[in-house]
Amino acid sequence: xxxxxxxxxxxxxxxVFDDGLAIKGDLEPLASLRRNAFARxxxxxxxxxxxxxxxxxxxxxxxxxxxxxxxxxxxxxxxxEKAFIKxxxxxxxxxxxxxxxxxxxxxxxxxxxxxxxxxxxxxxxLSLRHFAQYADKTDNPLVALNTALHEGGLVIEIEKxxxxxxSIQIIHVASSSETIFNQTRNLYLLGNNTKAEILESFITDxxxxxxxxxxxxxxxxxxAHLQHYYLQTANSQSSYLNHTxxxxxxxxxxxxxxCTFPGSAFIRNNINVRLDDSAVESHLYGITLTAEDQLVDNxxxxxxxxxxxxxxxxxxxxxxxxxxxxxxxxxxxREDAQKTNAFQxxxxxxxxxxxxxxxxxxxxxxxxxxxxxxxxxxxQFDDDALFYLRARGISEEKARVLLVxxxxxxxxEKFSSEPxxxxxxxxxxxxxxxxx
Numbered sequence: 001x002x003x004x005x006x007x008x009x010x011x012x013x014x015x016v017f018d019d020g021l022a023i024k025g026d027l028e029p030l031a032s033l034r035r036n037a038f039a040r041x042x043x044x045x046x047x048x049x050x051x052x053x054x055x056x057x058x059x060x061x062x063x064x065x066x067x068x069x070x071x072x073x074x075x076x077x078x079x080x081e082k083a084f085i086k087x088x089x090x091x092x093x094x095x096x097x098x099x100x101x102x103x104x105x106x107x108x109x110x111x112x113x114x115x116x117x118x119x120x121x122x123x124x125x126l127s128l129r130h131f132a133q134y135a136d137k138t139d140n141p142l143v144a145l146n147t148a149l150h151e152g153g154l155v156i157e158i159e160k161x162x163x164x165x166x167s168i169q170i171i172h173v174a175s176s177s178e179t180i181f182n183q184t185r186n187l188y189l190l191g192n193n194t195k196a197e198i199l200e201s202f203i204t205d206x207x208x209x210x211x212x213x214x215x216x217x218x219x220x221x222x223x224a225h226l227q228h229y230y231l232q233t234a235n236s237q238s239s240y241l242n243h244t245x246x247x248x249x250x251x252x253x254x255x256x257x258x259c260t261f262p263g264s265a266f267i268r269n270n271i272n273v274r275l276d277d278s279a280v281e282s283h284l285y286g287i288t289l290t291a292e293d294q295l296v297d298n299x300x301x302x303x304x305x306x307x308x309x310x311x312x313x314x315x316x317x318x319x320x321x322x323x324x325x326x327x328x329x330x331x332x333x334r335e336d337a338q339k340t341n342a343f344q345x346x347x348x349x350x351x352x353x354x355x356x357x358x359x360x361x362x363x364x365x366x367x368x369x370x371x372x373x374x375x376x377x378x379x380q381f382d383d384d385a386l387f388y389l390r391a392r393g394i395s396e397e398k399a400r401v402l403l404v405x406x407x408x409x410x411x412x413e414k415f416s417s418e419p420x421x422x423x424x425x426x427x428x429x430x431x432x433x434x435x436x
């Protein structure tokens with residue numbers, strides 16, 4: 001049943017699809033994928049507060065706006081310096097409103113690495129075989145919408161036995177003087193025995209409002225290793241709906257570091273890891289620092305499907321002013337997933353009395369020979385620790401910064417990149433508001 005028939009955005013999207021603009025020029029099977037995906041989206045419409053996974057996250061204010069759709073901006077100049085990280089020398093790949101801009105991007109001159117726009121996926125048999133085979137199996141209607149109407153994105157293919165010499169930084173730029181709706185689709189394929197580091201930075205470069213619906217599928221073949229960073233530093237006029245689906249094979253390792261800082265008004269991150277082979281390992285780490293009226297909602301799924309796998313998840317939220325943070329982490333241990341080792345922890349610090357945190361760690365176990373645990377804590381500044389530091393001549397401002405760094409340290413120490421760790425520590429210090 002369609003639940004958003006009154007939504008301005010819903011009607012705009014339906015008109016675009018009915019007019020055939022979405023599948024114009026697409027060959028089979030991509031055209032069929034779009035048609036089937038839009039039919040799935042129409043069955044449910046946009047999520048509402050009645051949906052359990054969206055009960056704390058109201059999309060309706062975002063859906064009532066009139067958006068400019070299918071915006072190419074092919075020649076627009078943008079600034080990307082705010083995404084640069086001191087001490088890091090990555091290959092920079094720039095997406096402006098989801099569109100891959102080769103004129104702003106570096107050439108990745110490493111053997112066995114192919115990078116191209118999602119629009120060219122029909123020319124590549126390997127990526128075409130994986131496209132829309134993982135995220136679309138979830139019940140997220142925003143994924144179906146993205147599959148049907150995506151217009152831009154990036155494909156990264158790394159062949160087997162390749163270790164990248166430098167990391168890859170994907171810079172997502174929201175840039176328009178209008179109110180725009182961007183739908184970006186990414187696919188990252190890592191072959192056997194591949195090692196890579198991918199950093200994704202989200203920034204804003206104009207005064208217009210933007211809603212960004214991004215879906216990324218990550219496929220790790222046997223013994224592939226990926227360090228994957230999300231750094232969200234966009235401005236308040238940008239809102240994000242991100243869905244990341246990870247599919248892992250035997251002996252692969254996936255580490256995700258999800259970092260959000262004051263700025264973007266609305267962020268919803270879905271990160272789903274499918275451990276679909278034996279001897280697979282995954283780690284999910286998150287740091288969220290919110291301010292003003294910001295809302296950041298992190299939903300994770302770690303799905304243990306086969307035996308002898310390990311997962312480790314640790315998210316920390318720090319809320320200020322009247323901001324809201326949501327954490328919903330689900331761990332599934334299927335019946336065949338014996339000898340699973342799964343850990344999940346969510347720690348929260350509320351600064352001031354007006355911010356809000358909703359936490360819902362979940363653990364569903366259907367196997368009997370496993371080691372699993374999860375937990376959650378809520379708290380504020382430790383007044384005794386603050387007094388101890390001030391009694392030793394440390395200013396209140398510096399003392400609060402030290403305490404927040406100490407709170408975040410359990411997560412930030414896990415970062416594999418020292419320059420990124422220092423960059424995140426700086427953003428934490430920069431984003432703290434001392435007077436509440």
